[in-house]
Structures are given as structure tokens and as C-alpha cells.
Amino acid sequence: MSEQEEKSVFQKKISRRKLLKLTGIGTVGAIIGASGMTGVLSAFGMNPFEDDDETVENKIKFYGKHQSGIATKGPEHVYFVSLTCVAKSKKELKELFQLWTKQSAELMNGRLIEQAKSNTLLPPVDTGEAVGLNASHLTLTFGVGPSLFENKALGLQSMKPTELKDLPHFPKDQLDAHYVGGDICIQACADDPQVAFHAIRNLVRSGRGKVTMHWSQAGFNSYEMKHKEKRTPRNLFAFKDGTGNVNVESSKDMKEVVWVQPSESKNWMIDGTYLAVRRIQMHLETWDRTALSGQEETFGRHRDSGAPLGKMDEFEDMELDRKESGGRVVPDTSHVFLALQVKDRMLRRSFSYSDGINPNTGAFDAGLLFLSFQKHPKQFINIQNSLGRNDKLNEYITHRGSALFACFPGVTKGSYLGAELFD
Numbered sequence: 001m002s003e004q005e006e007k008s009v010f011q012k013k014i015s016r017r018k019l020l021k022l023t024g025i026g027t028v029g030a031i032i033g034a035s036g037m038t039g040v041l042s043a044f045g046m047n048p049f050e051d052d053d054e055t056v057e058n059k060i061k062f063y064g065k066h067q068s069g070i071a072t073k074g075p076e077h078v079y080f081v082s083l084t085c086v087a088k089s090k091k092e093l094k095e096l097f098q099l100w101t102k103q104s105a106e107l108m109n110g111r112l113i114e115q116a117k118s119n120t121l122l123p124p125v126d127t128g129e130a131v132g133l134n135a136s137h138l139t140l141t142f143g144v145g146p147s148l149f150e151n152k153a154l155g156l157q158s159m160k161p162t163e164l165k166d167l168p169h170f171p172k173d174q175l176d177a178h179y180v181g182g183d184i185c186i187q188a189c190a191d192d193p194q195v196a197f198h199a200i201r202n203l204v205r206s207g208r209g210k211v212t213m214h215w216s217q218a219g220f221n222s223y224e225m226k227h228k229e230k231r232t233p234r235n236l237f238a239f240k241d242g243t244g245n246v247n248v249e250s251s252k253d254m255k256e257v258v259w260v261q262p263s264e265s266k267n268w269m270i271d272g273t274y275l276a277v278r279r280i281q282m283h284l285e286t287w288d289r290t291a292l293s294g295q296e297e298t299f300g301r302h303r304d305s306g307a308p309l310g311k312m313d314e315f316e317d318m319e320l321d322r323k324e325s326g327g328r329v330v331p332d333t334s335h336v337f338l339a340l341q342v343k344d345r346m347l348r349r350s351f352s353y354s355d356g357i358n359p360n361t362g363a364f365d366a367g368l369l370f371l372s373f374q375k376h377p378k379q380f381i382n383i384q385n386s387l388g389r390n391d392k393l394n395e396y397i398t399h400r401g402s403a404l405f406a407c408f409p410g411v412t413k414g415s416y417l418g419a420e421l422f423d
């Protein structure tokens with residue numbers, strides 16, 4: 001940088017574009033590393049996580065300290081995919097994440113993965129089904145599973161955090177290999193299911209030769225609106241699901257429960273989180289034959305209001321030890337009672353699914369794509385163990401799918417997804 005150029009930077013006369021050019025950030029961090037870039041931009045009074053286009057409607061920012069789709073509230077649709085990595089080297093995989101970074105920023109800005117006019121003699125680069133649709137609050141969240149680190153060709157063995165291992169077998173699990181594990185995951189959430197699907201379709205398509213699809217699951221949430229605010233959504237058993245969740249607006253809670261802090265894991269996981277995924281079938285027909293009182297005793301909450309048993313309002317305190325006529329108001333076999341027996345907490349971000357009819361039973365294949373984010377997998381494991389064999393809800397559900405992923409921190413502009421792992 002010349003003296004004159006430096007002066008312009010300090011007087012903040014220089015344009016963002018010019019600064020990126022001068023520092024070499026435009027060439028994917030060729031000159032300074034990912035964390036160095038954050039420092040340089042901050043020193044010049046620029047937000048390193050700022051996105052380009054503030055004018056785009058219904059847009060969630062791609063760049064940030066944390067990935068989108070974790071603390072982002074009120075998702076209506078999800079398309080989740082678990083992938084197998086077939087890349088032959090770390091370099092190939094790194095290039096894929098660099099490409100996905102660029103494409104994700106485009107998609108979350110409501111654009112196609114490639115703006116260039118298609119050559120009519122070739123298949124279009126973007127598949128096109130999102131043409132004319134807006135960003136629809138699309139979020140994209142990427143993670144890597146334990147098996148990725150066992151692939152010797154990638155040479156990532158020493159980077160594996162000790163806590164990143166397959167979830168243990170839990171009592172009553174009846175897992176179907178079709179819905180277990182994966183090397184890489186992508187969670188796409190949007191208000192429009194076609195926008196979410198389009199994103200995954202195009203990301204997977206451009207990863208051809210480096211990834212193949214292992215399993216996927218689409219899901220949905222519907223929100224009652226009050227004073228233009230989304231209320232807690234109901235699951236397919238009609239209960240409000242998410243009332244006792246971590247407050248995503250509290251950075252203290254998020255640091256305590258969700259975001260990995262320095263020295264809590266491998267350095268590349270700082271500001272990242274672990275995603276536990278469970279595909280849980282819900283036996284709707286059995287549930288629908290259960291009396292309302294039995295349904296409410298199963299969860300420990302009233303169905304319509306979502307209030308703790310014996311109370312009126314959804315957000316009243318859950319008093320687990322409250323007794324009336326000598327008996328517990330909230331049964332000790334209820335889902336909420338057992339979930340609260342351990343001190344661990346998690347951020348739940350689940351979606352309902354309905355996938356047609358099971359040909360063997362003639363029953364709905366419907367349930368919950370349970371997704372929880374936590375800074376350590378033991379938080380999920382401890383709660384699931386507490387639910388164990390005693391949860392009354394077990395009479396109505398069967399866990400069919402399971403996976404654990406380490407989700408990267410967010411991306412600084414000029415860097416890429418997973419840079420801290422690959423560089």
C-alpha cells in the first residue's frame with residue numbers, strides 16, 4: 001500500500017472495494033489469513049461481517065460471526081441433507097467449500113448461483129426453479145460429521161475434536177440405516193419450500209464428483225401470528241413446541257449453551273456449534289386415540305395454551321415439585337419433567353415432517369425432524385438419557401434416524417466456510 005493510499009484508508013476516504021483490492025482479500029485471503037482479515041477490516045472501522053446488498057427483500061445475512069440458521073428465528077421450511085464425501089484430497093474438499101461459500105452468499109441474497117446468461121447449447125448452470133422468487137429468509141448451515149475425519153485421503157484425522165463421535169445407542173432406538181450419519185450436512189431453511197430445495201439442489205449439483213447424497217428430510221413449521229409476531233409453533237401432536245427453549249436473543253445464554261468458546265474444543269470450532277439430528281416418527285393414530293388428559297400428562301403441559309399443568313399461561317414457570325392433594329401436578333414420567341432433570345440445556349430447532357404412508361402398516365409416516373444445537377454433544381446425550389425408558393412420550397414415538405455434525409463458525413467476508421479447519 002502506498003503512503004497516499006494508507007492515508008486515504010485512515011481518513012476512511014477509501015472505498016470498500018478498493019480496500020479489499022489493496023489488502024488482497026478479494027483473492028480469498030491469499031495475502032492475509034481469515035482471522036487477520038477480520039482484524040484489518042475492524043481496524044479500518046469496517047464491519048468485517050457486513051454483507052453487500054442491504055436492499056434485498058426478506059434476506060438473512062450470510063456473513064457473520066456465526067453461521068445463519070442457528071440463532072435465526074421462525075423458520076417455516078427446512079430441507080436438510082446429509083452427504084457422503086467422495087473428494088480425493090483436502091484440496092478438493094477445500095475448493096468445494098470455497099465454491100459453496102460464494103454460491104451460498106448469492107442464494108441468501110435471493111440470486112441464482114450464477115448470473116451469467118446461459119449458453120443455450122449447454123444445460124443452465126443454475127437449475128432455475130427459484131427464478132422470480134425472493135430470498136425468502138433463506139439460511140444455509142454447513143457441518144461435518146465424525147466419519148469425514150476417518151477418511152485418510154483427506155488427512156484431517158488430527159483435527160477431529162474428541163467429542164465429535166457418533167451418538168451412542170439409546171434405549172428404544174430403532175434406527176434405519178437410511179437415516180443415519182453423514183460426512184457433511186447442509187440445512188437450508190426458508191419461508192418458501194421451493195427456495196430451500198433449490199438451494200440444496202444447486203449446492204449438491206455443483207459438488208458433483210466431490211459429494212454424493214446420503215439422506216435428506218424436508219420439514220415444516222406453521223406459526224400462529226399475534227401482534228405481527230410469530231408464536232410458538234405446534235408439532236403434529238398439536239402441542240406448542242419450543243416454549244422452554246434457549247433465548248436466541250440473549251448472547252449470554254447462547255455463549256453458555258450453543259456457541260463453542262475458546263479452549264472448549266479444537267480452535268476451528270470456536271463460534272461454531274454441534275448439531276444433533278434425530279428423525280423421530282410420531283405414531284399419530286395411537287396419539288389420536290389418547291384422551292386429552294393423557295396427552296397433557298405425557299408432556300406436562302396443557303395442549304391449547306402450552307401452559308405448565310395447573311397453570312394458565314404458556315410462559316409461566318414450570319414448577320416440577322408442585323403437589324396437589326399429595327400428588328405431583330407435573331407427572332414424573334412426563335417429557336418436560338424428565339427433560340428438566342438434567343442441568344444441560346440445548347437450542348431446539350425442530351420441524352414436522354409428513355412423508356406419505358408406511359406401506360407395511362398403512363399408517364402415516366410422519367413425525368419430527370428434531371434438530372438441536374449445543375456447544376458439546378453431551379448436552380444432547382444427557383437429556384436423551386434422562387428421557388430414556390421412562391418418558392411417557394416413548395409410547396407414541398420411535399427414533400428412526402440419527403446424526404451428529406460439527407457446524408463451522410460463521411464466515412468473514414473474503415474468507416470461506418471451514419477455513420479454520422482446512423487452512
Ligand SMILES: C=CC1=C(C)c2cc3[nH]c(cc4nc(cc5[nH]c(cc1n2)c(C)c5CCC(=O)O)C(CCC(=O)O)=C4C)c(C)c3C=C
Binds near residue numbers: 244
Ligand atoms: C433429547 C432431547 C429431546 C428430544 C429427542 C425431544 C423430542 C420431542 N419433543 C417433543 C415435544 C416437546 N418437547 C418439549 C420440551 C422439551 N423437549 C426437550 C428435549 C427433547 N425433546 C427439552 C429440553 C424440552 C424443554 C424442557 C423445558 O425447558 O421446559 C415440549 C414442551 C414445550 C417446549 O418447551 O418446547 C414439547 C411439546 C416431541 C413431539 C418430540 C419427539 C417427537
Ligand SMILES: [Fe+2]
Binds near residue numbers: 335339
Ligand atoms: Fe421435547
